Amino acid sequence: MYLAGMGAGALMLPIPVMGNHVPPEALLGQMDVALKKELADVALNAARSSGATYADVRIGRYLNQFVITRDNKVENTVNTESYGAGIRVIADGAWGFVAADNITKDNIASMAKKAVAIAKANSKLLEQPVVLAPQKGYGEVSWKTPIEKNALAIPVKEKADLLLAANDAAMKNGANYMNSLLFLVNEQKYFASTDGSYIDQDVHRIWPVFTATAIDPASGKFETRQSLSAPMGMGYEYLDGRKGSKTASVTTLYGKHYDMLEDAAAAGKQAVEKLKAKSVEAGKYDLVLDPSHLWLTIHESVGHPLELDRVLGYEANFAGTSFATLDKWKSKNFNYGSKIVNLFADKTQPGSLGAVGYDDEGVKTKQWDLVKDGTLVNYQATRDQAHIIGEKESHGCCYADSWSSVQFQRMPNVSLAAGKTPLSVQDMIKDVKKGIYIIGDGSFSIDQQRYNFQFGGQLFYEIKDGQIAGQLRDVAYQSNTQEFWNSCAAICDERDYRLGGSFFDGKGQPMQSSAVSHGSATTRFNGVNVINTARKI
Template identity: 70%
Template sequence: MKRKDFIQLSAMGLGALVLPNLPAFGTPVDPSRFLNDGIDVKLKKQLADVALNTARSKGATYADVRIGRYLNQFVVTREARVQNIANAESFGVGIRVIANGCWGFAATNTVTKEAIAKAAERAVAVAKANSRVTTTPVQLAPQKGYGEVSWKTPIVQSAFTIPVKDKVDLLLNVNSIAMKGGANFVNSAILAINEQKYFASTDGSYIDQDIHRLFPTFTVTKIDRASGKFETRKSLSSPVGMGYEYLTPTADNKVGGIVTRYKDRYDMLEDVKNATADVDQKLKAKSVEPGKYDLVLDPSHLWLTIHESVAHPTELDRVLGYEANYAGTSFLTLDKWKSRNFQFGSKLVNVVADKLQPGSLGAVGYDDEGVQCGQWDLIKDGVLVNYQAIRDQAHIIGLDHSQGCCYAQSWADVQFQRMPNVSLQPGKEKLSVDDMIKNVEKGIYIIGDGSFSIDQQRYNFQFGGQTFYEIKDGKIAGMLKDVAYQANTQEFWNSCTAIADKSDYRLGGAFNDGKGQPGQSNAVSHGSSTTRFNGVNVINTARKI
């Protein structure tokens, strides 16, 4: 969880990456505890007022408090057995203040008035200590108080109301389909998260939010016994800001193309059947010839390229060098934004940041410093027009308001600027996947995310995928393997020549985008329609250089 860059959780890596570190997510509990409502909102307000009043009495000019209850459930299987079932709850209070022009923060997992008052005193003491070595005072963008408000992820059914046995049965069924199809190994998992967050500030906001996220996933592996080689295919699911209804597919939820793809519902059983067949094809596929190709990129693949090459470099703290010691910097320096004519991509490229899109991982009503969330342009007609900024950064780029993208992974962590949903907007012309392919003489159609590498400035990169299809003279000519493409960010996005319309638009995303010191994890989605890029350099990953 504390890698410099985003790590995509897969079922294969889940046991190693997450479960041994479970205490970081909370205390193990019985799953029936997840159905408890938690403390009453009136009591939360009383506790919050203790923190705010104490902080002000000790000299804070601003204070906010977050009372958080975080629920996590991971169900992990492999072949015909259950590998792990983890249920955890974390509950506590984080208090952030400004005193003598500096930030201070303290947290406690003892949720009583006395403990909260002591934590508020500690936060003020930290701020005053910081002020001895700080020369520039914090400058907050103004923010009106909203009074008492609430927001909830619009779910149909909470994943925590589904018995663990039902989840296990689904996953073992997934594994059985793969094994009957000839898979040598298969693992699958369902991850469910619920953040119950209460925010209050001296600006006059008391905000109660109930946020749900779900991620079903699997990986299928087949081995060619004759050669000793193997191939894998991951699920084409997306982690979502939805309830368990995501796993209830509907007949009108599919998008055409080489494989069955899903918009806002997911058929895990159908996907694993397709994945098992895909792995057979991958074992028999011919190895790609390096060279220049036109790429047709499915949203299940393109989301990761957007994440790494667009979303990260437009984080203002990264641009300013605040993340240089850990997560890197950005080639999108302020001079490029100030010029108002830096051509990030072709005129077709319009990228929007948002915290509102239904079903997305980043969708919330208010961010973690009490700012009502919204949408804004990052790239307009190919030109860099904005960044991602929070209250203490807004003045740096001439804004009189925060863009509402502040987040902390738990009550115990201080909030800071985190990536909102960042998405490539659909094209205006009605285009199907077949339409995108029919004019390509020499190309590759890529589905699913895979390996990636990108430099510290988010400029030079390489991306792989899950499945690759050769395009010859406007038609699919068969499957390829050993494919990765290389480019620099500006060159790549300026090679964008076609984007399918909104009927093809879909979300991908990451449950755990890593950033900060100490490291924190953020869930974020990226949407797009199928998109074409011309003349991109493709390498063969199996050949020695």
């Protein structure tokens, strides 16, 4: 089932609501670890005795909470729980997988045997057997998102009151309508394998989001401004406060805390200002891109094309394949971007959506380089892909969105390293003669090789001779991946580094959604082609 929307506008989100509806208090329990280990051992033993050369079992409890408001009303609250197990095996060189929500000892043993039977049937179609990178067992270990406050334990009324206060702040500052939502996730995941790992993980994520709408009563035209919040791998402390800095009359959110009321008040004013903003003149501009915008460009032009399964042509659903083919990597000199561009993958980044201790193959997570000093140096690989690129171990980026889904290669957090030389946003803007400062993500389009693209945003500010000269509208920029990243001319330092991201990165068929963050500091790209989206060609 899907939560189809929140009333109107950009908050019509395709948010999957998986599992059974439960009362809020049911979201706080934990399954006994000893019982999970006992069930896992039954499955692993049954798989071995049936002929599996490798097996892993994931026992998962997935919890979601939504609090949804519009204007001065709470529209809905939803609490869901999904619980079950998935068993993956290799037998006769092929994969087999079975999942079910009835995980008694007898049933989980039957599931394991069925998975082996499926693998043996699949082996008849194999051209090459599955080759797994070596992986040591870790024994019994655990990992938990380092939260200060479990958001699911906060009373629903307190969360609804915050959303309603944000709605009120936006409407007092010019918005005619306001939708807001708080989305909370807790993944309780247990992994065990024949390698000797028994890994218990407790993953928490949070996302406060809204859309403020302002209407011109004379023309009936409207403009929206969405929240500048980032979904985070944090607890309710994310909403406790902020460290802030105002640049060019735009609130920029720093650090690990988000002030929803301040952002909502600014959104009301800025939505009204957008109604009166000047339409952009098409042409070449230097673009100053805020992290709240740049995360999506990183996601589409770096994250997806460097997924190894897309590079190899094994995966083409949703996002196509990739221009960054193996021959470019093998050349050791493929120029992905300018010399200051350093892009890295990191599944350990504190506060990020993708942060876990171990992936869904039992691999300890880590950081690694994708683009170093502008040159393509690596991809994202799982245990059965690592040998293809000469790696001796997996990168730890295998993930399944549910106990019922088979795990496969998913994008880790992919980020642009901050600049090494001290540089503030103000100083960056001072160096721009003709430019546009873009804040927040918007619509986008990119081709099936992740090469030619177009991106919009939330807020656009004209820069003239180093000064902000007011809002623009109807802005989108066009480029191709290599040209764009080679136009990167300056990156603010780590003081400005922030995370953006998505809860719903779709991939595969049947589709799975994963949560992933992308970090950067504010970055300048010179001489980028800007079009006017309101003018007919």
